[in-house]
Structure formats: structure tokens, C-alpha cells
Amino acid sequence: MPGPQPHHALPPALLASHEWQNACRNRDFARIFRLIKLKAGIYPSRIAALCGMTPSRVGEIMAGRRALAHIDVIERVADGLRIPGAMLGLAHRPWEIPSPDRVREHAPEREPEPAHAPTTSDPGRGDSLDNLLLLADGQVTRSTLTALRSSVEDYWRRDDQHGGASLRPAIVGHLGYVTQMMRAADDALGRDLRSLAAELARLAGWAYFDARQYSTARIYFTQALGLSHGQNDRLFMANVLSCMSLQATYEGNAVHAIALACKAQDAARAAGDQPQVMSMLHMREAFAHAALRDASSCHQAIARSREAYDLARGREDEAPSWILYFDETKLIVDTGIAYARLGEAQRAEPLIAEGLRREAAGRQRGRALHAYWLATTQLQQGNLDNACRSAILALDLTAAIDSPRVTGHLQEFHHRLAPYARETPVIRFEERMREAQR
Template sequence: MATAYEPRELPSALLTDPEMIRACRTRDFAGIFTLVRRRAGIYGSRIAGLCGMTPSRVGEIMAGQRRLAHIDVIERVADGLRIPGAMLGLARRPWELPADSEVTEVAQEPDEPPAPARAASAPLSTELDGILHRVAGQKVSRSALTALQSSIEDYWRRDDQHGGAALRPAVVGQLHYAQQLIDRTGEGPLRRGLMTVAAELARMAGWAYFDARQYSTARGYFAQALQLAQRVDDRQFIANVLSCLSLQATYEGDAREAAALASAAQDTARHTESPDLVMAMLHMREAFAHATLRSPAECHRAIAKAHTHFERHGSGPAPQWVRYFDETKLIVDTGIALAQLGEHRQAEPLIAEGLRREHRDQQRGRALHAFWLASTQLHNGALEQACSTADSALDLATHVDSPRVVGHVREFHTRLNDHASEAPVVAFEAKMRAAFG
């Protein structure tokens, strides 16, 4: 049971009702309180408790015998009944974006990057220490390598479906285990295979921390992945890790560094065997950086190169880790690059088509792309359509644990500031608060 002064969310159907919007715009509190009573079942005494007034005063207001003019009392009504500030001509109220959706770089775990090489191999806990001790005497076999490779594929699938937060302890634990196996394996194909697996686990750990917006920790694991890939001279994988660092730099607002890293990745992969699909992905990462720098010519040139390499690749061989970059990904990434560049008319149909094609299990990717689509629709003047798309994106966002997705929610919400009193925005914000609250 709610306490007398506990705020309560009004139904979005009421907040978006034209009669309620008119009453709020004119600060007709008699009409507001009457609608709240009829449509939300909140009677005068409850309204009084929520808004810090006496029941008799609320009764007089509802009867038209008194009016509210003092701004502090109007703010109490907005906060008590959860009426968005813009509807009453106020600034956004503190509760309009839930605290749960705040994203900081140190949200869940200490933001301390591991040492790039051996220091990161220390056991995570006494329990893990015991497990490693028990397996220490066992001979490393090809089946152990196969099992590790299989677990990586499963981790990536689950990461795309649910986000990486819950996977980080398992991935880091597998990485430490792989390093223990490397230490007990002599030179040869098996040791090289274990180093390749460890490099992918380190990259995945970096990716999981990047998705959590814990960027310093992510860089530490990416550095570890680079060192392992260098030890087996896997130039394509080195390029892959550099591309991850490029994308992270774009998110951190350092677009020049992002462009430099993407170029370095291309130089690393250019003369490797069957590089076209890898090069297509790398040129798209470069396009993101140039779009952020607002460099149209360079961005379009990078997009064109990405498409050329993709068409040249066809169905040829490619490393397992880049096979996610299919035609659907090429289309949606092209749309996102154009949106970052500010070419929203050209971007919208591409992102919409990519979203239509994407597999339903790719929930995090679909959530991210849906918010990009909503943003382009908003820039193109389709407010109601943008909020409808964002509603769908919220449905997806609630099924993944990804601060990066939440960051996109916040960015889209900020772009709605100029339309805060419009019915579609009020409805979206109500759904957003319910989703994060």
C-alpha cells in the first residue's frame, strides 16, 4: 500500500488526453484534479496528500472557489501527481528520467584495467584457484581447445541476446583458464590454438566492458588481446581489435583517434589472405569516425570502399569473428553513418530496412538500431512516428543488460526536449519511466 506522500504515476492515456493537455496548458487545476479523480481513481484526500495540501483546499480548487498561482505549489502538484513539467510550463522535473537509467563508467565494477600481459592471469577467487589447481595435472588436449572455442561462440550469441553484464565473470574466468593451459603447453599447433582462443576471450572481455561503458577496463583487455594476437602473428585479428578500439573512441568522442585506429587496422589487414569482408567492416568503422568529425567527403569515400569490398568478397572465406558483418549489417551501418553525418533523409530508409531484416534474437542490436531509427525520424519531423519507434525500442531494451543501450535512450530523450508537452512525448516518457523504474 502506498504511503500518503508517495508519488504515483498517472496513466499515460490520461496524460496524453487532449482535455488533460488543455487543462495543464492553461493551469486549470480544477479540471486537472477532476480528470485525475475520474480517470485515475485518485480522490481529493489522496490528491491533497500527494501534493502537500489540505483536503479542504483541494475541494475548493475542484469547486472553482480557489486558484493556484504560486510556483512552488504548482511544482508540488507536478511532482505529487507525476505530471511532466513541460505540460504545466515548468522545467523538467528531477523524476522524469529515473535514476536507474543513469550511466557512468564505473557503474558496477571497479574501473581498473588489467595489466596487458601476465598480471591479468591471477585467479579471480579462492574457489577458482582451487579449480585451476585440480586441473593443473591434466594433460591439455585438442578437446579442451575445441570446448573453449565452442564456449566463445555461445558467449557471443548470448551477448547479442541479453547484453554482456552477466557474461563478464564467465568470460574473464575462461580467459584465466586459457592462460593456465598456455603455460602448461609446449610449442606447437595446440599452444598456438590456445593463444588464439585467449586472444578472442580477451577481446570479448574488452567488448563486454565497452558495452558497460567502463572504457578504461575495456582498453586493458583489448591491449591484452593485441599482445596475444601478435604472439601468433594473426594480423587480421589484430586489425579486428584495433577496430574495436576505434569504435570505442567514437563513443568516447575522440573521432580523430577513431579514424587513426581504423586506418591502422586497414593497413594491418590489407595484405592478409581473403581480407575483403574484414576490410569492408574496417572501412565502415572509419566511416563512423569521419561522420562524427562531420567530414562528408571522407565519410562517403569510406562507405563506398566498404560496399566495394563487401561485393568483392561475395561468399568467400572469412574469419569466424567477422561473419556477423553480412548484407543486413552493411545496410544498417551505412544508415547509421549517414545519420551521424546529418543526412537523415538518406539514413532513415536504410536503418528501417536493416531493422526489418535483423533476426529477432539480436535484441541488443535491434534496440540500438531502433533508437537510431527513432532519432532519424525525429530529425525528419515525424514526431509521432519517432516516439512509436522508440516505444518498440524500449520493449527491446528492457530485455538486455546494456548501459550502452541505456545511453542511447538518454540521448533520444534529450532530443525530445523541444517537444516535451506533446502527447506522443508524454506517452513515451511515461513508458520510459515504467521500463526503468
């Protein structure tokens, strides 16, 4: 199916109408498509071409027989029809952001910003609303900072449970707000706000990574890196670099992933004795070596990860809060995933199965991801029935999460089933896939 085609902006009168804004607020795409046809003269066949859909699907949506729920499809519609992201509760879309040349050409000169304080968290978002919010709120206080930290903790919990893709607008909004507060705060609060902004930028990068929007993720990871560098927080820099390493592995750039993992390890060593952090960083390196099918280097990195974790036992209170997710269960399952990436399915399967058995029921995204890897190891060993059963478990778990990263893995798994298309387990899996897409 052809991808979305270029399209001019929608009529300003349509965008300003109450009916349109209400339809966008409710993500009522039946009304949105009908209004576009009536007010912009864009007919269903053209809507389909712009949004990368079939005309029949557009017709079903307009008739109210189908709905749009997946964030990646909603973003595709926003981009194809040029619906401003904020109207649909999304972050600013790439086409809303002026190019650097246009910004340099038209933007008035102003005082330079501090080296590591970004002017905005969302490139293309104006400052007026944030400034008004600050004027309304008054002086930044410790209680404000405490409330914002609580929000970040809540975001991470929700990301763990349901995936990060749907959290992006809220996280980016909070990042913009904290960035504005940094300018109004005194020195004592300013440092804490910059640390909070670094954490929000890393969280935004992670949410975009989970949504498989890698270029945007990289922008936010880079912002987090700059903020933590400005604070001379080497341990948090290692944290951000580990995320960038994992993304590079996903993007197929394993050599770069190894370099990032090693740089993260250097930063962590410079910060002091943190074996739990080092354990996670060695595992990131193992993933990248596995992607290169370098068995010797992968096994060595896994061994270093285990040794570091053994040193960390009983010292959890010395570790930063953001590393506490990397517990014994995570070490076991990540070891299994490294073996699976390496192609050593027989060693990988019992580890991933044990990790999945131990994993808390509320961590839906992690359970879905690990069920996929279990299915992968079973398929590698020719156990089609168990592989499809594990993949169905992953598929069922995706009903409660919004993670294009997990969805993409399951689509890849489906492609690998092509040689067995006539087999009963595969037919059963495909039936469940169709049910999940309705």
C-alpha cells in the same frame, strides 16, 4: 545527485558470515543493506550517499518494495560499499586492484613471463584457484580446447541476443583459466590456447565496452592486441583495432578512431585478400568521419565499404568466422547509421528501417540499437510521432537485454525530446520509460 563517496572496507567478520555470503550470492540487497546497518553501523542515509541513490530508494529496497537488476547500479553499490566483486558475481572492482607502485613495492621477485603471455586476465586476481583447477583437471587436451571454443561461440551468441554486460564475470573467469593453461600446455596446444586467449580478451573488452566501462575495455583490448601480435595474427589484430576504433568514436575521439581504423586496414591488407573484413573496417572509418561531420571522407569510406563487400560475395567460406556477422543487412543498417551520424537523416532513415526489417528477431541488442537510430533520424526530420514510436520499440526490446550502451543512447534521446515535453508522443514515451525502470 552526488556520486558515490569514499568508504573504508566492511568488517571482515561480516564478509565472512554465512548470512552475508548467501545474501550476496542471491543479490538480495534488502538483506545486504540491513546487514550493513546492523553489523557495520552504516545507516540508510549513508548507504544512499555512498551508492549514489536517494534515501527513499534505499528504504524501498530494504523494505523489499524495489529490487536492483541493472548491472551498472549493482556495480555502483559494490564500489560504494566496498563489497568485493566476486561476492556479487562481478569481475574484480578497480579498488580491489593494487596500484602499480604498491605491487612493485611488496611483490616478491619472480621469473619474467614471456613477452606476450599476460600473468593473469584479471589484474588483482591470485593464481591459486586457477592452479588448483589445473591440478584437478590434469593435462590440457584437444577436447578441452574444443569445449572452450564452444563456450566462446556461446558467449558471442548471448552477447548478440541479450548484450554483453552480464557476461563479464564468466568471460573474465574463462580468460584467466585459459591464461593458466597456456603455461601448462605443450607447444602444439600452446599456440591454439594463445589464439583462444586473444579471442576471450577481445570478448571481455567488447563486454566492458557494451557496459560503457571504457577504461577497462581498453585494458582487455590491449591484452588481445598483444596476444594476437605474439601470434603474428595480423587479421585478428585488425579485428581488435576495429573494436578500439569504434570505442574511440563513442568516446568522442574521432581523430583517434580514424587512425585506429586505418591501422586496422593496413594490418588486414598485410594478412592477404580479405574483402569482407575490409568492408567492415571501411565502415568503422566512415563512422569516425561522420562524427567529425566530414561528409566527403565519410561518403568515400562508405563507397569503399560497399565495393569491398561486392568483392566478398560468394567468398564467405574464405572469411574468418568472426567477420560473418557483417552481412548484407549489417552493411545496409551501418550505412544508414553513418549517414545518421553525419546528419543526413533523409538518406539514413530508409536504410535503417530496411535493416531493422531484415534483422533476425533473436538479435535483441542489435534491434534495440537500430530502433534507436531510426528514432534519431525521424526526430532529425521533425517526425515526432514516428520518432517516439521507434524509441518505444527500442525501449521495449531493452527489457530482454543488459546493455548500458543501448540504455545510454535512449537516455540521450530522451534529453533531445526536452523541447517537446508537452507533446502527446513524448508523454507516452516517458510513461513507457517509467514503466521500464520499475
